[in-house]
Amino acid sequence: METVALSSKGQFVLPKSIRDQHRWDAGTRFLVVDKGTEVVLKPVTPFEPTIFEPADAPSVYTGKRLSLADMDAAISMEAGARK
Numbered sequence: 799m800e801t802v803a804l805s806s807k808g809q810f811v812l813p814k815s816i817r818d819q820h821r822w823d824a825g826t827r828f829l830v831v832d833k834g835t836e837v838v839l840k841p842v843t844p845f846e847p848t849i850f851e852p853a854d855a856p857s858v859y860t861g862k863r864l865s866l867a868d869m870d871a872a873i874s875m876e877a878g879a880r881k
Contacts, residue, residue, distance in 0.1 A: 802810040812822070822841065831838040864872075 800813045800816070802813070804810050817823075820841070827842040828839040829842050831840060
């Protein structure tokens, strides 16, 4: 655990080891969350994280089920058509 000091301008420097570990470069923007007894810095990402549907979610595919052999044949047929 490392400590930092707050400057007269309200600034502090994150230790290089932490910046390197998280790959934070100059200009990285952070969301500052005040939790009462602690302050949390969260890097702002340009895109919201992708949330995948759970594996047990019902399928949206309504066609007939295909075997692996059927799928391989369809892939081979399409790959041959693109040569």
